[in-house]
Amino acid sequence: MISSLRKRTGSFIVMLLMGLLIASFAIWGIGDVFRAGGADSLAVVGGSKITPAAFSREYQNELNRWQQQMGESFTPAQAKAMGMPRDVLQRMVNREVFDAAGRDLGLAVSDAQVRDYIRSNPAFRNSLGQFDRGLYANVLRYVGMSEAQFETAARADLTREQLLNALGLAAHLPDSLAERLYAYHGESRLIDVAAIRASAMQDIAPPDEAALMAYYKEHQDQFTAPEYRAISYLYLTAADLEGQAALSEQDILAYYDDHAAEYATAETRTLEQMVFSDQKAAAAAADAIRGGADFAAVAKEKAGLNADELALGERTQQQIADELGKDVAQAVFATPAGEVAGPAASSFGWHVVKVIAITPEVRRPLGEVRAEIEAKARRDKAIDLLYDATNKIEDELASGATLEEVAKNLGLSVAAIPAVDGNGLAPDGSVVPDLPKAGNFLRDAFAAEAGAEPILHEASNEAYYLLRVDTVTPPAVRPLNMVKAAVEAVWLATARDTRAKETAEAVKAALAAGKPLAEAVPAGAVVQTGIAARRLPSPDAQALTPEIRNAAFAAAVGKSATVRAADGDGYVVVHVLSAAAGDPAANAREFDEFKRGMASQYGNDVIQAYRLHLSRAFEVAFNQKLFDETVGRLSE
Incomplete structure (x- = not known):
């Protein structure tokens, strides 16, 4: 249940790194607290403000995730139409109210907890399952965050989790309630069904000219040409x-040279790195290595990094430039194998990078x-x-x-x-x-x-x-002589459907009068007896259409219901023979699964109620005008 509760908080870290599609915030609707907010913020939670800039960043990240899933054809206009801006703002408000509650309760997490949380995140682990600092830096750069910003967000996530854990302990579904709910949802019924097919009503005579003309006039919309x-x-x-x-040899050579990257495997370098926030510390580390000190030993002593945290992997110059900036890329690719580059600056700090190996560029020959x-x-x-x-x-x-x-x-x-x-x-x-x-x-x-x-x-x-x-x-109504065959076919189909419905109702009436099903149905009806129907999906239950299952539980025991056949061909009479309430003792495994599901929903209800309480306690307010203006700019 706790995992479900956590998802409802819209965890910034999980959403940001794992690219999860955001579920609808239907149960945490924004309308219940939509009041006027500050002039310079989209929403105010107590003393905290959600600014247009902060919202724009998170909204753009959300849009990028959807475009990765749906393709570039997924536009901001489509995102707006499906309510994404509103959901993103509500998610930000949800985090703020829980963060404010955590502060009021004095909840806090240690630096060690934050460090362990980051190192255990699958998004930062390489193919060997190890924490990869290079991958960590790459992911943060991609989403436009510094390490400090990310660690602040991680600390907030962990603090929020403490609060949710406490709520989870309180959100206990009583056994007596679970048993009563299962008695209803686990109910099973025994039914007979009789299918009255319209296509079997072949004794209906074709319409005469008068009937054909009358139907044609009454349903001319069906016979109108576009x-x-x-x-x-x-x-x-x-x-x-x-x-x-026309192409000349010079044209071919020019294209080959202009598109050289397409026909070559770029030079790569296998790298290790350490990153410092202070340039002097980075320079001291680089000097020590150039003086003969071991790279891993210096990293351990001066940066607090273990050997398994140093690998940056194999990178092209463009990849380094994209991940860490042009300065670092130029420094690295100007350094021979076995030497160190740097210190070189990026938005993450000062990098000292060791070039482990160089794989030179390989260009495919023109003839190939x-x-x-x-x-x-x-x-x-x-x-x-x-x-x-x-x-x-x-x-x-x-x-x-x-x-x-x-x-x-x-x-x-x-x-x-x-x-x-x-x-x-x-x-x-x-x-x-x-x-x-x-x-x-x-x-x-x-x-x-x-x-x-x-x-x-x-x-x-x-x-x-x-x-x-x-x-x-x-558009014009097609003359009858052009559509006569079609009119007759539709007339016959309608007449057969009407006859099938009348027959099904007659069967239902006969059953209500006490006739056995075998005597109530006409010849040609498809009859099945003793079918087990259950409210809960079950691999052991017989396959039933939703229409038949709904009818089985809508009618009382001993009564019948008539529904249209799922394929549209006629009607089905459903007769309920008996009913048995769900029995937790007899279906212990299913009851346990059902109880867990109900507990999750119950926990969500607790979160809903607590969130509403916090929204009122911290006087959550929204600025609708500024929100509309901000979304309008982002949707252009």
Whole structure:
């Protein structure tokens, strides 16, 4: 239960490093305490303020995590629509109220506890399972935090955990309550079911002309053709222009040199490091090593680091620059193997780095990659030609050229679509072939006015299209003679469904009158008897659709219920034979699991109540106007 309670606090460290998706804060809603806050802060918790800058940092980290999970297509606008800004602010407020409560109670953690907490965090362990100081520095740099900031956050997490542990001890679910809850949720029922299939009602005669016409008139929306448009268009891609993209030997060599990194394995260096907050201390350590002292011994004496905490691993110069800055990278890559670099400064402090080994750059020869380079260089030239062509098209359109004139000047042909709806279908229901591979083509076509001058649209960085809407055919009811077969099919399906429902209700009435199921059902019904149904999911329970399970527990013993079949084909009559309450003694293992789940929910309720109490005690207040302005800027 404690693990569940901890998750509800929105632990900064866990969320930050492990990239967990943030659960909805439905049970900790923001609305219950949304009052006016300070003019310069988004929220105030007692004397603590949550500033727009602090919120922006945490919100951006949250957005980055989602984009790593969902891809770069996940936009700030989508994040705003799903309520992410509000959830992030609420999580920050939750931490503040618990931190304030911890301070009031005098809770504290030691430096040793903070150190152990950091060293045991899986996010900072290398492939050998050891704490890796280089990885630690890398992760903090990635999230934009200093060691001091992170350690402060870690201390707050641990203090918060003390409070939650105490709450967990208090959040005890009484056995008597657990047993009563299990009696309900663990209930099992024995049922009979009879499926009355609409598709089995084959004795219904087709409708006569009058019935067909009446149904057609009453349901004309079902037989209305959508809007269709006739479109002429020109689709131009870089691939179309590759034949015009001539390459010289100089072009190939230039591409090879310009993209050298793509065809080479960069030089790497295997490194160990120690980091100091003081430049003089770092210089003294470097001098001692250059004077012959052992790197590990100096690290132990002057930095308090064990040998297993020194490894920075194998890194390229760019990786070092990204992780520790250009100064450290340049110093390291200017140092021979076996020597030390530094002290060199980064945002983490002063680095003294030992170069253990050097793996030189290996470049693939031109002959090995020539075919690939020719293809890529030709594609790049074709893209340049495409760009030139689009500029020419824009000029021609500005001078009043028609779509056909533009196509002629480019040596291309205008394509035509006689009729297409907004879903890409022709009037006969088939998919219109060879539509341009541009996601917005149909949207643009249905947004344009008929006969309007064509507009150049970008499909991608390698494709453009011009389109003109020639005619628009508005939605219209299809004549009966064109849809007669479809109208008859729908009429028959409706009639069969009505007959199946009436039959199911008749079976239900017969059962209520005391008839056995075998006598109550008509021939052709699919009957199953003695089925065990349970409220709780169970691997031993028979597979039942949600509709049948719900009906089994909605009807009283000896009664019946009628539900639509899950596949839509007719109805199912559910007859309840008997019911048995959940028995903790008979299902001890399941009861234990159920009790743990209920205890977790019970603990969450305790957290909810305590959080609300703290919100009022510390007078939590929010600045809605500033929040909206801040979110608006972040969502642009």
